[in-house]
Amino acid sequence: MATEKIPYKTYLEEKEMPEKWYNVRADMRNKPAPLLNPGTLQPMTVEELSAVFCEDLAKQELDDVTPYFDIPDEIRDFYKMYRPSPLVRAYFLEKALGTPAHIYYKFEGNNTSGSHKLNSAIAQAYYAKKQGLKGVTTETGAGQWGTALSMACSYFDLDCKVYMVKVSYEQKPFRREVMRTYGAAVTPSPSMETNIGRKINEEFPGTGGSLGCAISEAVEKAVSSEGYRYVLGSVLSQVLLHQSVIGLETKAAFDKIGVKPDMIIGCAGGGSNLGGLIAPFVGEKLRGENDYRIIAVEPASCPSLTRGKYVYDFCDTGMVCPLAKMYTLGHDFIPSPNHAGGLRYHGMSSVISQLYEDGYVEARSVEQTNVFDAAVQFARVEGILPAPESSHAIRVAIDEALKCKETGEAKNIVFGLTGTGYFDLVAYQKYNDGVMSDYIPTDADLEKGFATIPQVNL
């Protein structure tokens, strides 16, 4: 390692941090299909979206033409607490694998929320504050997004109401307590505070809740409370825009050390970290300036890109959100109960979906025991305990590095290490106890989800 010219960690200087976010939609010839109003099936307008989202965010959501958006100074000041994040050369992993490939990762777990989600949470909180709102509502499953949002809201002194899926609220008290420490009000969902919550509690007494139900409660609370809006941590185009800070920094760090990546790998749940990481690279691809292989990695138990349909579907189980054209397993799809690795969303960002449809992005699905094999191998040599979600990308980076070992090619591979796994130790425990299993849905299983896709795709 000491003989290498390239450092183990490449940090940009603070002044090299991006001043603008990059909107990849501006360079897409085939734009992502518009969000549709579920009532009229017409494209959503800024006015309609502004009833649910902050106005500036509604504008960002619908803007397919502006390539760059200034990052407001207030957001850059917050970013400076944990950005620029390091681009790390995984020398120890390369050595353990005996590969000629050069492996890099962009580490986004270096903040208290433990993931990249803070990059968009702080932006969304800023625009809510700028609009003079009192607060925001959201849902959270395992809790990463709720944690990031509670940090962002406390920074801007905004009220933060989080509906947390009841089973997680009860079984995962630690993230809940981080959120409360940052001042968020965390309510187990379904609650008795909303019409939809009361209805579900009545129909299914004792239910543990679901993400779809929590979304519906958060939206209802936002639209029925003066001075509140709803915010979402992934999937939306505005979130990909904010997350472009990851890719812009990665590109700047590579330019600094004179390296061009051959392959860019990211895990894909709703598509926000992947969309952010690849943004400037896919932009060069779209403009015909450069070529990169880009691989989206998803769980075999929730395979929206590799086995889903590219159609309009609801973004939420409660069918209160707009319809998006995306690769989807159907809004009622829920991965099997043994699934422990996150990335459980039924659909995929419409930007990533269109890029995949047009062949700019490849997709691969991986089984969870293989994912945890990779997570443990990585943790033991590189030191960081990775989030299960991030470990999907580690799995494919290792697989590609092993292919390079066979061919003798010294390819440059970079992957997104989106977060740390300290709150996922129940999943690690299952793996360590040897009781983790894989479940790949059959075609018949998937048909049940597809049957819930609305009939607007005629």
Ligand SMILES: *Cc1c(COP(=O)(O)O)cnc(C)c1O
């Ligand atoms: C939420 C999350 C993801 C997946 O979300 P995307 O929107 O697909 O990026 C990945 N990794 C971590 C650590 C997360 O918290």
